[in-house]
Amino acid sequence: MSREAAATQGPGPLHITALGDREILMTRDFEAPRALVFEAWTRPELLERWLLGPPGWTMPVCEVDLRVGGAYRYLWRKGGTEMGVSGVYREIVVPERIVCTETFDEAWYAGEALCTVELVERGDRTTLRQTVRYESREARDGVLKSPMESGVAASYERLDEVLASSARDRRYS
Secondary structure (H helix, E strand, C coil): CEEEEEECCCCCCCEEEEEECCCCEEEEEEEHHHHHHHHHHHHHHHHHHHCCCCCCEEEEEEEECCCCCCEEEEEEEECCEEEEEEEEEEEEECCCCCEEEECCCCCCCCEEEEEEEEEEEEECCCEEEEECCCCCCCHHHHHHHCHHHHHHHHHHHHHHHEHHHEHHHCCCC
16 A cells, blocks of 8 residues: 655655555655754754644654653644654664654554654755554554644655755855
Protein backbone atom coordinates (compact mmCIF):
# COMPACT_ATOMS: atom_id res chain seq x y z
CA MET A 1 0.00 0.00 0.00
CA SER A 2 1.46 3.37 -0.99
CA ARG A 3 0.06 6.87 -0.76
CA GLU A 4 1.45 10.25 -1.69
CA ALA A 5 0.64 13.70 -0.35
CA ALA A 6 1.69 16.33 -2.85
CA ALA A 7 3.32 19.26 -1.10
CA THR A 8 2.25 22.68 -2.28
CA GLN A 9 5.83 23.86 -2.22
CA GLY A 10 9.28 22.42 -1.70
CA PRO A 11 11.44 20.10 -3.70
CA GLY A 12 9.20 17.06 -3.70
CA PRO A 13 6.17 15.24 -2.39
CA LEU A 14 5.85 13.27 0.80
CA HIS A 15 5.63 9.53 0.13
CA ILE A 16 3.97 7.33 2.74
CA THR A 17 4.20 3.56 2.45
CA ALA A 18 2.94 0.80 4.74
CA LEU A 19 5.67 -1.79 5.32
CA GLY A 20 5.07 -5.28 6.63
CA ASP A 21 2.45 -5.56 9.34
CA ARG A 22 3.46 -2.75 11.70
CA GLU A 23 5.49 -0.05 9.97
CA ILE A 24 5.02 3.18 8.07
CA LEU A 25 7.80 4.64 5.91
CA MET A 26 7.70 8.37 5.15
CA THR A 27 10.13 9.68 2.55
CA ARG A 28 10.75 13.28 1.52
CA ASP A 29 13.55 15.20 -0.23
CA PHE A 30 14.84 18.54 1.03
CA GLU A 31 17.03 21.07 -0.75
CA ALA A 32 19.57 21.34 2.07
CA PRO A 33 22.72 19.60 3.29
CA ARG A 34 22.24 16.65 5.65
CA ALA A 35 23.92 18.42 8.59
CA LEU A 36 21.39 21.25 8.38
CA VAL A 37 18.42 18.86 8.19
CA PHE A 38 19.81 16.98 11.21
CA GLU A 39 20.06 20.24 13.18
CA ALA A 40 16.46 21.08 12.29
CA TRP A 41 15.40 17.71 13.76
CA THR A 42 17.39 18.12 16.99
CA ARG A 43 17.56 21.81 17.99
CA PRO A 44 14.51 23.07 19.93
CA GLU A 45 14.69 26.58 18.46
CA LEU A 46 14.32 25.06 14.97
CA LEU A 47 11.83 22.30 15.87
CA GLU A 48 9.49 24.92 17.36
CA ARG A 49 9.33 26.63 13.96
CA TRP A 50 8.36 23.65 11.80
CA LEU A 51 7.12 20.60 13.76
CA LEU A 52 3.58 21.96 14.16
CA GLY A 53 1.29 19.89 11.95
CA PRO A 54 -1.77 21.64 10.53
CA PRO A 55 -2.04 25.45 10.69
CA GLY A 56 -2.98 27.01 14.02
CA TRP A 57 -0.89 24.83 16.34
CA THR A 58 1.97 26.13 18.48
CA MET A 59 4.67 24.27 20.41
CA PRO A 60 5.03 25.89 23.86
CA VAL A 61 7.16 22.99 25.16
CA CYS A 62 10.09 21.62 23.18
CA GLU A 63 12.76 19.87 25.24
CA VAL A 64 15.59 17.83 23.72
CA ASP A 65 18.33 15.97 25.61
CA LEU A 66 20.14 14.69 22.52
CA ARG A 67 22.12 11.71 23.79
CA VAL A 68 21.52 7.98 23.92
CA GLY A 69 19.27 7.51 26.94
CA GLY A 70 18.27 11.19 26.84
CA ALA A 71 14.64 12.20 26.45
CA TYR A 72 12.59 14.61 24.40
CA ARG A 73 9.24 16.21 25.16
CA TYR A 74 6.96 18.16 22.83
CA LEU A 75 3.67 19.80 23.72
CA TRP A 76 1.46 21.31 21.03
CA ARG A 77 -1.44 23.68 21.66
CA LYS A 78 -4.32 24.99 19.58
CA GLY A 79 -6.95 26.98 21.41
CA GLY A 80 -7.84 24.98 24.51
CA THR A 81 -6.55 21.69 23.07
CA GLU A 82 -3.15 20.26 23.98
CA MET A 83 -1.31 17.23 22.65
CA GLY A 84 1.92 15.98 24.19
CA VAL A 85 4.46 13.36 23.19
CA SER A 86 7.69 12.15 24.70
CA GLY A 87 10.31 9.54 24.07
CA VAL A 88 13.84 8.34 24.68
CA TYR A 89 16.74 8.43 22.24
CA ARG A 90 18.09 4.93 21.59
CA GLU A 91 20.63 5.68 18.86
CA ILE A 92 22.18 8.87 17.50
CA VAL A 93 24.65 9.01 14.61
CA VAL A 94 25.34 12.67 13.81
CA PRO A 95 24.28 13.78 11.16
CA GLU A 96 22.73 10.69 9.63
CA ARG A 97 20.49 8.73 11.99
CA ILE A 98 18.20 9.12 15.02
CA VAL A 99 16.29 6.26 16.67
CA CYS A 100 13.84 7.07 19.46
CA THR A 101 10.64 5.93 21.09
CA GLU A 102 7.34 7.84 20.85
CA THR A 103 4.53 7.82 23.40
CA PHE A 104 1.62 10.28 23.36
CA ASP A 105 0.20 11.60 26.65
CA GLU A 106 -3.30 10.73 25.54
CA ALA A 107 -2.71 7.69 23.40
CA TRP A 108 -4.48 7.82 20.05
CA TYR A 109 -2.86 4.53 19.08
CA ALA A 110 -2.02 1.60 21.35
CA GLY A 111 1.46 1.30 22.84
CA GLU A 112 4.79 2.87 22.12
CA ALA A 113 6.22 3.43 18.63
CA LEU A 114 9.85 3.21 17.56
CA CYS A 115 10.90 5.97 15.15
CA THR A 116 13.99 5.84 12.95
CA VAL A 117 15.05 8.92 10.98
CA GLU A 118 17.72 8.40 8.33
CA LEU A 119 19.21 11.25 6.31
CA VAL A 120 20.95 10.50 3.01
CA GLU A 121 22.83 13.32 1.31
CA ARG A 122 23.05 13.49 -2.49
CA GLY A 123 24.82 16.61 -3.63
CA ASP A 124 22.98 19.61 -2.16
CA ARG A 125 19.83 17.56 -1.41
CA THR A 126 18.95 15.32 1.50
CA THR A 127 16.51 12.45 1.43
CA LEU A 128 14.74 11.86 4.73
CA ARG A 129 13.49 8.34 5.44
CA GLN A 130 11.42 8.08 8.60
CA THR A 131 10.25 4.62 9.63
CA VAL A 132 7.76 4.26 12.48
CA ARG A 133 7.18 0.79 13.92
CA TYR A 134 4.02 0.34 15.97
CA GLU A 135 3.20 -2.38 18.49
CA SER A 136 0.43 -3.82 16.29
CA ARG A 137 -1.00 -3.78 12.81
CA GLU A 138 -4.18 -2.22 14.25
CA ALA A 139 -2.20 0.70 15.70
CA ARG A 140 -0.37 1.24 12.39
CA ASP A 141 -3.58 1.04 10.35
CA GLY A 142 -5.29 3.49 12.71
CA VAL A 143 -2.49 5.99 12.16
CA LEU A 144 -2.76 5.55 8.38
CA LYS A 145 -6.50 6.34 8.59
CA SER A 146 -5.90 9.46 10.71
CA PRO A 147 -5.12 12.96 9.39
CA MET A 148 -1.42 12.30 10.18
CA GLU A 149 -0.48 12.53 6.49
CA SER A 150 -1.70 16.12 6.05
CA GLY A 151 -0.07 17.17 9.34
CA VAL A 152 3.30 15.70 8.34
CA ALA A 153 3.07 17.28 4.88
CA ALA A 154 2.32 20.70 6.43
CA SER A 155 5.23 20.34 8.87
CA TYR A 156 7.63 19.40 6.07
CA GLU A 157 6.53 22.41 4.02
CA ARG A 158 7.46 24.58 7.03
CA LEU A 159 10.74 22.67 7.34
CA ASP A 160 11.56 23.68 3.74
CA GLU A 161 11.21 27.32 4.83
CA VAL A 162 13.30 26.83 7.99
CA LEU A 163 16.07 25.11 6.02
CA ALA A 164 16.13 27.86 3.38
CA SER A 165 16.23 30.55 6.08
CA SER A 166 18.95 28.74 8.04
CA ALA A 167 21.05 28.26 4.90
CA ARG A 168 20.77 32.00 4.10
CA ASP A 169 21.73 32.92 7.68
CA ARG A 170 24.82 30.70 7.51
CA ARG A 171 25.91 32.11 4.16
CA TYR A 172 25.99 35.65 5.52
CA SER A 173 27.21 35.06 9.06
